[in-house]
Amino acid sequence: MSFWNRYQEYRRLLLMGEKRRKRIYSFLEGPGQRQNELWFAILVFWEFITGIRKLHFIGPCVTVFGSARFEEDHPYYIAAHQLSAGISNLGFTIITGGGPGIMEAANRGAFEAGGLSVGCNIILPKEQKENPYLDQYVNFRYFFTRKVLLVKYSFAFVIFPGGFGTLDELFETLTLIQTKKIEGFPVVLFGKDYWKPMLDMMQKMADQQTILSEDLNLFLVTDSQEEALEYIQKGTFTKFEINRRKAISPISVFFERRLKKRVKTIS
Secondary structure (H helix, E strand, C coil), rough: CCCCHHHHHHHHHHHHCCCHHHHHHHCCCCCCCCCHHHHHHHHHHHHHHHHHHHCCCCEEEEEEEEECCCCCCCCCCCCHHHHHHHHHCCCCCEEECCCCCCCHHHHHHHHHHHCEEEEEECCCCCCCCCCCCCCCEEEEHHHHHCCCCCHHEEEEEEEEECHHHHHHHHHHHHHHCCCCCCCCCCCCCHHHHHHHHCCCCCCCHHHHCCCCCHHCCCEEEEECHHHHHHHHHHHHHHCHHHCCCCCCCCCCHHHCCCCCCCCCCCC
């Protein structure tokens, strides 16, 4: 285990102490003492700095969201594994929440295909452990800082079936695109049957004019990995000319380094 990973593990154990955990998770309980509010702001700032520093050289990414509860024999796990391998072969780094289920499947697909695999793991009272298919990972205390970095480095988003957290990530991403806070990056909802009730609700929203009818064109709903890959490729390489972007070089004096790809382990 590298020095950095040992440090991360030590920090995780330290943060799980009862008093520290209470301080970290009590910031939404209303006004606190001024020194505690200042400490919270410092922690948030440090979390952003740490995340940006570690993810600065991971290259253009595709973020994969989905449930942490699917086992490796589940059809959606298998689909996420295969689709992520295909996305990795396009030249993208796969970035996920770093945990089990769909996150593990996506990281595993990239890892075994010889691509880069990155995780943004959340520290929870019931500890979420990083999956073993990560070239790089960052631990976060706060969901909102984690979501910012899951969006910041990505040129496309793939959303597999999931629960409250997945829906939160989906609708925040769509809101950022809808309000033009980020570019109109491709968004893929995988699993037509699962998403159908939500799509019906979205159509009702359009009918009631709480969203525009063209907002329903901000994403693709599909069961086809080939269609998803084509949609991502057209919406990234063609639209944003990613392959022509000059890569940012690490500066060794700042102890910066670029992630290196591994040998492909699956065909």
